[in-house]
Amino acid sequence: MRPKNPRVGSSVVSVLATIACLSIVLAVTFYLVNRQPQVTVEKVDEQIQAPAETPLVMEEQQEEVVVVPEQTPEPVQETPRVTPEEMVAAQLAAGEFGQAIETAETVADLNERTMLLKMVVKAQMDSGDFVAALGTINRIPLAEARTQAMSERAQAMSLAGGSQLADFTELIQLIQTQTSGLWSDTGEGDGEISQFSSGVKVDPNGLLHQISQQERNGQLAALGIKARQANLNQNVAQNSQLRLVSLTRLEQQVQQLIEEGRSPVETMKMLAGLTKVQYIFVYPKENEVVIAGPAEAWIYNEQGQAVGVESGRPVLQLDDLVTVLRTFSDQGEKIFGCSFDPRPEGLARVKEFVAQSNARGPLHAGGGVRNWTRQLKDKLGVQDITQYGVPDTSRVARVLIEADYRMKMIGIGKLDAGANIPSYFDLLAKENSQSAQKLEALRWWLTMKYDSVLHNPQRTAFELVGSSVLCQSENQIVTKEGQRLQTGQAEKLNREFAANFTKHYQELAQKDLVYADLQNIFDLALVAALMQNEQLADRAGWEMNAFASNGMYRPAEYKPAHTVETVVNHRVYNGKDVVVQVAGGVRVDTASVVKNQNNLKVSPEVGAVSTKSQAPALPVGRWWWDLAN
Template sequence: MRLPVICRYLCLVLATSLLIPQATWAGGFFRNGAVGGVSIDARGVLSEPSTEEAQSLRQTVEAQLAAVPPELDTQLGLRRISLRQLEAAMAEATQKEFGKLPDEIRFLAGLQRVQYVLVYPEQNDIVLVGPGEGWRVNQLGQVVGKTTGRPVIQLEDLIVAFRTAYQADEAISCSIDPTAEGTAAMRRFVKSQKRFSPEAVTGMAEALGPQQITITGVPESSHFARVLVAADYRMKRIAMQLEESPLQTLPSFLEMLADSRAKLNNMMPRWWLACDYEPLARSEDGLAWELRGQGVQVKTEDSLVSDDGSIKAVAGRTNPIATRWAEQMTRQYDELSREAAVFGQLRNLMDISVIAALVRKEQLIERAECPLPTLTGENNDFTLQAWNPPKTVATQCSFVKRNREFLITASGGVQIDNWQVASQSQVSPRVAEVRNENPHVGGRWWW
């Protein structure tokens, strides 16, 4: 029997990650901090920490950080990082400091995005260039710029990006999906209800059960992987109105849905975060490259939920409200990344993944005669510590009343097509000018 007033339900899995706040040295790399404000237990189950745990985390991270060196504490439009000398600085720290890396190395001198890749064969060097400034710890224990609030790029993520480009052939992605058994059980539960009640929402979540987290292309236990999952998690929580949007101008999908008359027909909207770059700009000689574009976009398509619980993508078909929400989040992504640092972290991962693919594709290491054995994984001097990999997350449900229709939105993820981005470029004389500006002087690895 159908419900007299069946509600439109949105059942969503939420997954994100938090590194356990402890001081540990592993293979010369110091670990701390959080990703997105959600903890992962030994079984790989994701959950949100309590207020006390979050406060403790921030205090722990702050206590572990040294004061920012005065010469790094100012905001710069373009900060430069020498990869050759960065490798040397890591090697020196390993030998002299028993593997302890100073904060300026761990946080890449406060670099917040990579905008240019400059190759200097005459100096046997490759230089990354982008905005940078001093850093601080935000409320979630994330290390961000002092004035902008944008997350800094972390060395461990750069290492994972390069090692993935040089050692792995699998695409970088994460997804959070319900099981077919859970989806079928949820549909049976809905059909069994004679009336809607708050208990029905709880019953739906229990019927759908834990949802599965899949990560490809990067180590599941890496900080890189945790950022992927965290960004997907936060996106869905905002869409589902399970947490307040960081931007007043970005309503939830549920709010948009409540005012809509769009038909559902058992379709399940799926959102995912993907690369959004213009063709790379390059100099005529291929020694200077520029990343152009916002970096990240939100995409959506419909999936059909069958009676047996299987979910099949319907190519080219999208829920108009889901599309409108995706487009609005894409338009406001830059502002959103300032308010919710995990979205800036994700963009950083996309930037450095594209850069790593570019360096390998264009053989820039060979052109510069600049070996980077630590970054590319040719040596074993740095082994990044493994943490509990995210495996499952409990279903949470939100709903709006809407006649006899129901909707679940549980799948999605992140897809980084870095090789495709690295394969598209256009000649731009202006990029060569950047290469000739502010040349490297002295032995410091950043300037």
């Protein structure tokens, strides 16, 4: 039977055939699409691996890497080199004076080094620091340029209205230029010249000798060196019954100035005008060690020494403080002094000479006495000066030596100390002693004298009471060989001279400032000894820098004295020559004070002063203050 609608079957077949064809096309397309990426990946892999397998390309890259560093030094070599002059100029512009000096001194050529140092000198003078300029001038290697720089400095100081510190530069220059001596400073010989505590001493052999007041005044007047006012601000120029100086703050300021290539200012050098040390305070919480005492404005007298305007006493000096702090540090000897020691051969010659002279009978007046005195001096020769505990170039050493020498000259009648301190010969004449020896060998020496040291129970505050100087005496025996034998005893007249000297010491110190200066040094030594014995610096947490034994601060140096003309004099009693020869020295043994329990006494009042004396709010950089009334 035939279907009713034959087209329906054929349509179905057509649809199925179409679907089959489409399926085949899709399958082929899918196959082709999936196959093409695989080919692409393989090609990419080949391209990536190709460079790694090509050695020529790698060699070219390595050669380029090696060549580039070899070419880099060429531009560096073309950079202009900084000359020493440019370096010094840059350092001066930045205010680095110390570094500028170091740079200049690395230059070997003397002319170039001189030029660079003169640049530093000019910059220092332009800033008003004439003291630092003087130190730099002394470094100039060429004598002619150094002299010229000295002259320029003097002119600049004159235009500025004076100098910061008293010195004898002009006098030294005059001696060097107006004498025929060969001076080491000018590069022409070995002679040396330096400042002395009471004038200028010139002796290439280190021989100490006294010059008269009239001679010294004549030299200074000829050079126009006169008493002058110190350059002080109104605050420090005020008199104060109790001025306090913080040693810790002061050291910080000094350290800073030195690091900047500058010198400590005048106020620092003179410890703000202190004329005496009365108190020592330690404030552990504030990390401060403080000294205190009366203070005043100061002037420079005819000898260039800083003295109080009203009291006339020498002011305390930073150089002396630092010197004794180092003596009483862990590295120091903790004792210092000097001694004048006669040479045995000289004493032996004098002993024999005096015996022969007395055997011949009285001397003839006039020429006979002068000839006898000259022979006596020649036979004695010189005494050796022994210095210990402090540098022999320090100002402390010079003050000790001069005070000791002048004390002995007073004792033998060659210097007048006034009616209250008669010489040994004056005492001998009053006694009309028949037992005087033909050769009297006496020993006089100076040492510390304090009535007591008061302190609070916590031992953070100390007061020095009854500060003075003690003169002690001893008679010695001179053997035939010239040896001096100690006896441990002093006969009546010898003891009397020493007692008078001690009793009237303060009166003498007003007339002869070297004795006031010596007393100041004794006070500073006791400060240093108490700090060491009581560990005050440790309790304040103060680790010294500039003031330490190896610190940057350098006290002024002087020509050391090694010998002195023998201290001797003679008189005729009962037709016989009596010759007095003196030895001795100065001994600063603080242990007799700080370790003597009889001297140390508790006083609550000292603690009350310490509490009132603590530092108020101070301006930045201020290291001293006055106790409010």
